[in-house]
Amino acid sequence: MDDRAVLEQLKPILMDxxxxxxxRAAQVTLDTYLPKEIEGSLGLDSLDFIELAMxxxxxxxxAMDEREELDKHFESFDxxxxxxxxxxxxx
Amino acid sequence: MxxxxxxxxxxxxxxxxxxxxxxxxxxWYSHPYNRPELxxxxxxxxxxxxxxxxxxxxxxxxxxARLMPQEREAVRTTMTAVTGAVGARLDELTGRVFRDFAxxxxxxxxxxxxxxxxxxxxxARVTGAGPLRDLDGGVISLTAHMGNWELAGRLLAGHSAKxxxxxxxxxxxxxxxxxxxxxxxxxxxxxxxxxxSSLGLLAALRRGEAVAVQADRxxxxxxxxxxxxxxxxxxxxxxxxxxxxxxxxxxxxxxxLLDADYGYEVEVAPLMRVARSxxxxxxxxxxxxxxxxxxxxxxxxxxxxxxxNPFGA
Numbered sequence: 449m450d451d452r453a454v455l456e457q458l459k460p461i462l463m464d465x466x467x468x469x470x471x472r473a474a475q476v477t478l479d480t481y482l483p484k485e486i487e488g489s490l491g492l493d494s495l496d497f498i499e500l501a502m503x504x505x506x507x508x509x510x511a512m513d514e515r516e517e518l519d520k521h522f523e524s525f526d527x528x529x530x531x532x533x534x535x536x537x538x539x
Numbered sequence: 540m541x542x543x544x545x546x547x548x549x550x551x552x553x554x555x556x557x558x559x560x561x562x563x564x565x566x567w568y569s570h571p572y573n574r575p576e577l578x579x580x581x582x583x584x585x586x587x588x589x590x591x592x593x594x595x596x597x598x599x600x601x602x603x604a605r606l607m608p609q610e611r612e613a614v615r616t617t618m619t620a621v622t623g624a625v626g627a628r629l630d631e632l633t634g635r636v637f638r639d640f641a642x643x644x645x646x647x648x649x650x651x652x653x654x655x656x657x658x659x660x661x662x663a664r665v666t667g668a669g670p671l672r673d674l675d676g677g678v679i680s681l682t683a684h685m686g687n688w689e690l691a692g693r694l695l696a697g698h699s700a701k702x703x704x705x706x707x708x709x710x711x712x713x714x715x716x717x718x719x720x721x722x723x724x725x726x727x728x729x730x731x732x733x734x735x736s737s738l739g740l741l742a743a744l745r746r747g748e749a750v751a752v753q754a755d756r757x758x759x760x761x762x763x764x765x766x767x768x769x770x771x772x773x774x775x776x777x778x779x780x781x782x783x784x785x786x787x788x789x790x791x792x793x794x795x796l797l798d799a800d801y802g803y804e805v806e807v808a809p810l811m812r813v814a815r816s817x818x819x820x821x822x823x824x825x826x827x828x829x830x831x832x833x834x835x836x837x838x839x840x841x842x843x844x845x846x847x848n849p850f851g852a
Binding site: 517 | 673678679731733734735736738739741742743745746760762777779782785
């Protein structure tokens, strides 16, 4: 699965679990940052990150590695897509 | 969920609305007690025998009630709502909040730092802790700004060989870290500095570690839910309940309160588990429990602001 296909699979999670407006979810690209403390980002807060992590596990069928520092993977859609791809390759 | 604003409204904008940006959230917890000089004074007092130290703390609490009219008025309002007291009885209860706070604060920067062998001697009674013995794996310790709350967290940490992560606000006064947020004895403080900190907590719970949170103060963001508290809606944070549902670990409500002889009694309430879509129901259960504890020990609930309208909206 390429990066764009993974990104497309993340959009339903944004709408269904994080309750994003479909138009807003459609606008995200690999360059979009996630945490709300970053100017111009999607504006995710701490509750969103929990929902996003749960949604990814459900959608892609793997569990986050709890021994790893996860923050860096959730900085932007680019880092997140690369993390998901690497986990699926491992799996 | 009946959060502030609807999620759809919040998310049509390309970036978060200004009120949600870091730095614009009101910091009501920066009351005049949060000053390094007072912590230094409390630290110096640690050299006194405890009975003498607590006596001095009561005197300082009496003085503080006089020197902090705004906080005194807020406490008075809370005492009215919680106890229905009026006149001299209301004055007495209001003053006692400051005195009880000063004693618990004094213990927080002294007794709590003495190490388990010594602070355990201050625990007069523990009730309801039986189910903790059978717990294997992660747990969320749920407490409030009541009594010596930090000691409750340290006791829970002592139950497990694994680490306890204590979630704290991003304090404006970083200088206070030395006194109130000293890591050690299996306790690690986690400031809510970044939104992704919740991922670290989720991972810690899955590793079988503990997370300790105080769930009696709203955060001023969409994670606050209005719940009836003493007959009026007040905002409370739903985050701990979302984290419990996501991680599948139980919540353990616990309180550590000063008794009449100045020992501490620890009360552990029944474990709570949260299923999907039941976060708000669990929050309401917690607020009901908090209400019953505050009703029993009104002068040991330490919130020096309007709990029903913390951000003055």
